[in-house]
Amino acid sequence: MSGEQEPGTGLAAVVVGAVRSRHAFxxxxxxxxxxxxxxxxxxxxxxxxxxxLAVALGVSxxxxxxxxxxxxxxxxxxxxxxxxxxxxxxxxPATPGEGGRARLRGRRDELLDDLVFRRVVEPGAVQVAAGxxxxxxxxxxxxxxxxxxxxxTDPAEHRQADSRLHLALATxxxxxxxxxxxxTVQSGLHDMLVAIPVLRVNLEHSSAQHAAIVAAVLDGDGAxxxxxxxxxxxxxxxxxxxxxx
Amino acid sequence: MSGEQEPGTGLAAVVVGAVRSRHAFxxxxxxxxxxxxxxxxxxxxxxxxxxxLAVALGVSxxxxxxxxxxxxxxxxxxxxxxxxxxxxxxxxPATPGEGGRARLRGRRDELLDDLVFRRVVEPGAVQVAAGxxxxxxxxxxxxxxxxxxxxxTDPAEHRQADSRLHLALATxxxxxxxxxxxxTVQSGLHDMLVAIPVLRVNLEHSSAQHAAIVAAVLDGDGAxxxxxxxxxxxxxxxxxxxxxx
DNA sequence: CTGCATTGGTCTGAGGCCGGACCATTGACG
DNA sequence: CGTCAATGGTCCGGCCTCAGACCAATGCAG
Numbered sequence: 001m002s003g004e005q006e007p008g009t010g011l012a013a014v015v016v017g018a019v020r021s022r023h024a025f026x027x028x029x030x031x032x033x034x035x036x037x038x039x040x041x042x043x044x045x046x047x048x049x050x051x052x053l054a055v056a057l058g059v060s061x062x063x064x065x066x067x068x069x070x071x072x073x074x075x076x077x078x079x080x081x082x083x084x085x086x087x088x089x090x091x092x093p094a095t096p097g098e099g100g101r102a103r104l105r106g107r108r109d110e111l112l113d114d115l116v117f118r119r120v121v122e123p124g125a126v127q128v129a130a131g132x133x134x135x136x137x138x139x140x141x142x143x144x145x146x147x148x149x150x151x152x153t154d155p156a157e158h159r160q161a162d163s164r165l166h167l168a169l170a171t172x173x174x175x176x177x178x179x180x181x182x183x184t185v186q187s188g189l190h191d192m193l194v195a196i197p198v199l200r201v202n203l204e205h206s207s208a209q210h211a212a213i214v215a216a217v218l219d220g221d222g223a224x225x226x227x228x229x230x231x232x233x234x235x236x237x238x239x240x241x242x243x244x245x
Numbered sequence: 246m247s248g249e250q251e252p253g254t255g256l257a258a259v260v261v262g263a264v265r266s267r268h269a270f271x272x273x274x275x276x277x278x279x280x281x282x283x284x285x286x287x288x289x290x291x292x293x294x295x296x297x298l299a300v301a302l303g304v305s306x307x308x309x310x311x312x313x314x315x316x317x318x319x320x321x322x323x324x325x326x327x328x329x330x331x332x333x334x335x336x337x338p339a340t341p342g343e344g345g346r347a348r349l350r351g352r353r354d355e356l357l358d359d360l361v362f363r364r365v366v367e368p369g370a371v372q373v374a375a376g377x378x379x380x381x382x383x384x385x386x387x388x389x390x391x392x393x394x395x396x397x398t399d400p401a402e403h404r405q406a407d408s409r410l411h412l413a414l415a416t417x418x419x420x421x422x423x424x425x426x427x428x429t430v431q432s433g434l435h436d437m438l439v440a441i442p443v444l445r446v447n448l449e450h451s452s453a454q455h456a457a458i459v460a461a462v463l464d465g466d467g468a469x470x471x472x473x474x475x476x477x478x479x480x481x482x483x484x485x486x487x488x489x490x
Numbered sequence: 491c492t493g494c495a496t497t498g499g500t501c502t503g504a505g506g507c508c509g510g511a512c513c514a515t516t517g518a519c520g
Numbered sequence: 521c522g523t524c525a526a527t528g529g530t531c532c533g534g535c536c537t538c539a540g541a542c543c544a545a546t547g548c549a550g
Binding site: 010011012013014015016017018019020021024027028031032035038040041048053056057058059113114116117119120121123124125127128137141164167168171173175176177178179180181183 | 255256257258259260261262263264265266269272273276277280283285286293298301302303304358359361362364365366368369370372373382386409412413416418420421422423424425426428
């Protein structure tokens with residue numbers, strides 16, 4: 001062997017990464033903005049009360065409020081007071097192909113890594129999901145999410161429904177870490193997908209794959225679910241790699 | 246479909262997770278302690294200079310120093326001043342089977358999730374690694390790491406060499422996110438593995454699997470690498486699940 | 491032996507974040 | 521129609537974190 005004196009050489013630099021990125025409220029802005037863009041909080045719905053949301057995000061109410069102020073300044077939400085009030089989502093889902101390319105500037109490496117990581121995480125997730133005994137509620141969540149994707153006519157709504165389906169599939173794995181991984185992956189993916197126009201052919205292709213994946217998961221066929229999701233990821237990635245030149 | 250009024254129901258609670266855990270210096274303590282336990286900084290070696298390490302961890306030097314003070318208080322490192330000085334690792338690698346069970350208390354769900362996530366991430370990582378054209382340095386890193394595992398006679402050293410091999414395999418994927426995922430996965434895994442005694446049979450079994458995985462990666466055979474790693478993960482998990490009752 | 495580069499140790503002022511108490515507004519409900 | 525629960529808005533004291541400058545110890549190079 002050659003690295004005997006320094007057994008850890010080369011690992012340390014990679015393993016010890018950043019522990020704190022920017023400011024807490026900036027993290028909150030990003031998390032919430034992502035959730036809104038992905039359709040976790042669709043247009044017109046209300047965010048949870050501040051006190052509740054602050055706890056969920058593990059942040060003080062003051063910090064959360066600063067984040068919400070940021071979203072408000074960006075025109076993504078509007079806030080009203082009093083009972084029955086709250087912060088409601090104004091943000092219109094982004095229509096693929098209409099601008100959005102600005103969000104990709106200088107993120108080439110990060111987004112390419114996103115595609116690599118996705119190809120590992122999402123197929124793995126559906127395999128896990130298929131291997132579990134799903135509750136009726138979980139089966140319904142997945143089936144409904146698929147139906148919403150199929151029913152969406154507007155490209156913008158379709159894009160959000162697609163994200164929600166993938167998140168729903170992650171949710172029914174029952175693994176918090178898989179949910180988190182898929183969430184971040186979908187965030188980057190979303191930024192790329194809204195930067196290119198959708199073709200009718202691609203949509204139909206994608207829908208067929210979604211149906212196959214969900215069917216396999218509900219059948220409990222892990223190997224098939226994984227295989228279908230791998231193809232789905234590969235096809236999407238092929239579509240997107242050209243973007244990043 | 247049934248969830249039409251609230252398309253996001255069920256997702257929000259899972260997708261919006263904590264953004265900031267505890268204090269920054271506590272995160273640093275944990276990161277560094279993990280790196281030391283896993284053998285990224287082996288016994289007797291020195292940590293990078295404070296100013297450098299602070300940048301790597303994305304934290305101010307003051308905060309990093311507080312973290313190092315914690316490690317020093319725990320007897321894991323010793324610090325000397327002046328040129329040629331620095332913070333050196335005192336921590337002796339933990340011998341599997343000797344106590345260590347205390348670290349598992351109340352972490353049942355988290356550790357079970359670790360095994361699930363690992364089964365997704367590590368096989369995926371070796372598949373990616375095998376699919377890349379590895380540089381000579383990368384091939385050497387992996388081959389050396391394997392040789393160190395085989396050469397280790399002491400169970401404690403073997404345990405660290407094992408972790409380093411898995412981290413090395415993650416490193417040569419070239420994907421920062423895969424490295425991070427494998428690092429956290431190995432951290433939880435390590436806590437479980439030091440809680441059980443090692444059997445000679447298991448070690449030999451494990452070594453054979455390591456060799457097969459590395460061979461497949463160096464051959465560029467992604468499917469085989471994945472398959473071998475899946476078996477490796479499954480076997481380890483079977484050994485560990487009994488722990489968590 | 492001297493000079494000085496390297497590395498840890500200390501201090502300070504500014505700003506972030508927390509947690510909690512309290513205020514203001516609104517609409518649901520009796 | 522009045523009450524009051526729910527919800528956002530404001531403020532304060534205290535701890536944490538940062539960035540940078542400066543001090544102290546040590547040992548290598550000349």
